Amino acid sequence: MRNSSWKSPLMLFLTAVIWGIAFVAQSVGTEYVEAFTFNFIRCMIGGLTLIPCIFLMDKLNTRKKSEDTHSSGSTTDGDKTRRTLLIGGFFCGVILFVASNLQQLGIQYTGAGKAGFITAMYIVLVPILGIFLKKTIGINIWISVLLAVAGLYLLCITEGFSVGRGDILELLCALVFSIHILVIDYFSPKVDGVKMSCIQFFVCGLFSGICMLIFETPDIHSIMQTWLPILYAGVMSCGVAYTLQILGQKGMNPTVASLILCLESVVSVIAGWILLGQNLSRRELAGCVLMFAAIVLAQLPKRENRGRLT
Numbered sequence: 284m285r286n287s288s289w290k291s292p293l294m295l296f297l298t299a300v301i302w303g304i305a306f307v308a309q310s311v312g313t314e315y316v317e318a319f320t321f322n323f324i325r326c327m328i329g330g331l332t333l334i335p336c337i338f339l340m341d342k343l344n345t346r347k348k349s350e351d352t353h354s355s356g357s358t359t360d361g362d363k364t365r366r367t368l369l370i371g372g373f374f375c376g377v378i379l380f381v382a383s384n385l386q387q388l389g390i391q392y393t394g395a396g397k398a399g400f401i402t403a404m405y406i407v408l409v410p411i412l413g414i415f416l417k418k419t420i421g422i423n424i425w426i427s428v429l430l431a432v433a434g435l436y437l438l439c440i441t442e443g444f445s446v447g448r449g450d451i452l453e454l455l456c457a458l459v460f461s462i463h464i465l466v467i468d469y470f471s472p473k474v475d476g477v478k479m480s481c482i483q484f485f486v487c488g489l490f491s492g493i494c495m496l497i498f499e500t501p502d503i504h505s506i507m508q509t510w511l512p513i514l515y516a517g518v519m520s521c522g523v524a525y526t527l528q529i530l531g532q533k534g535m536n537p538t539v540a541s542l543i544l545c546l547e548s549v550v551s552v553i554a555g556w557i558l559l560g561q562n563l564s565r566r567e568l569a570g571c572v573l574m575f576a577a578i579v580l581a582q583l584p585k586r587e588n589r590g591r592l593t
Contacts, residue, residue, distance in 0.1 A: 295543040296533030298524045303550020306395040306499060307558050308512035308592075309387055315509040318387035319495040320484035324506065324513050326383075327489030332482040336526055340477065355466025364474060371470030372479045376486020378463040385456035386493070392449025392563040399551025400574050401453035407431045407460035407577055423580050430577035480525050522541030545578045 312321045390398050407427050470479060495501055508512070528544070552571060555561040563571065 287526065291531045291542055294527045296393055296546065298527045298531060299544050299546040300550050301519050301524040301527075302544075302547040303399060304554045305516050306390070306399045306551040307554045308515045308520070310390050310395040310398075310555070310559060310561075312509050312512045312516065312539060313391045314530075315505045316352075316513070317495070317499040318391070318501050319518070320384050320492045320501045320506070321387055321509075321513060322380075323488050323491040323495050325516040325521065326379075326491060328482045328514065328517025330481050330484035330488060330526075332475075332518050332522025332545070333477060333484070333526070337475075337478055337481060338520070365400065367470065368474040368479055368484065370468075371474055372482025372493060373486055375470065376461065376480060376483035378466055379483050380487040380490040382456050382459035382463055384491065385452050385459060389449045389452030389456060389502040392447055394572075395559060396552030396561055396563060397556035397567065397584065398449070398453050399548045399555075400571050401450060402457050402460065402550035403545055403578055404431060404454065404457035404537055405464060408458060409464050412461050412465060419480055424588065426546060427577040427580045430573050430580065432568045434573030434575075437566050437573065477526060512569050528564075545575075548578065 309321070315325075382513065386398065389401075393401075411428065467479075533564060548571075556563075
């Protein structure tokens with residue numbers, strides 16, 4: 284564990300960078316491809332990217348599995364785990380389908396950086412939703428909520444007290460992503476995380492594909508024009524980043540891990556500015572600062588619960 288003292292934070296930081304830049308890829312994708320089409324192709328690529336990883340990991344763990352089977356040859360446990368994996372992958376995929384398409388639709392009406400910060404609200408929403416699961420929350424969370432609301436006000440609400448359509452969609456996306464995180468939190472200790480991720484991508488891709496055929500008219504020429512953003516979102520954002528997250532979180536305090544991952548919101552603003560020339564006003568920048576402060580404060584570990592999520 285000590286050998287990976289610098290490797291784990293580095294892997295999680297790379298994950299945050301990949302996810303932050305993905306907001307730019309998604310923003311560019313909206314110019315050519317509709318939301319369901321983009322997410323259908325992206326998720327299918329993400330699922331296919333993870334198959335070789337799963338195959339490789341299974342090969343490496345073959346010896347360990349055979350030893351475990353000899354010591355306790357219970358096939359019922361294996362069947363139960365497989366069933367849990369399929370159920371978890373399906374539910375995560377359905378929730379991811381709703382969240383990712385809300386996000387993609389929202390990016391059409393708002394900038395990549397702004398979308399990244401609003402989506403990062405899930406880090407504050409997760410512990411609040413945890414109340415319904417009888418999880419206690421500290422005073423720092425309530426302060427975070429107040430800071431986040433103030434930040435959202437500056438970031439989203441115009442001088443005429445109107446909220447943009449994209450901002451509402453991104454807020455709904457953050458709420459659904461909060462549920463997604465809690466569902467993953469429930470299933471991930473019971474099953475292989477990479478396999479569950481692979482299933483959820485295919486489920487999300489399947490539902491996105493159905494909606495694509497019903498509501499959209501996919502055009503091969505438009506898809507080819509945005510092949511690079513789609514490939515980045517599929518291979519890097521889905522496949523590579525999720526694998527890095529799994530490896531990076533091993534042996535790390537989950538609170539510290541989520542604090543590093545929330546840097547995706549900062550990266551999305553920087554990437555939107557450098558790659559797309561998207562500028563934020565002083566008011567919006569102040570909102571970003573308040574929201575980032577809320578995100579950081581929400582993830583600070585309490586002394587008595589240093590090893591657990593808030």
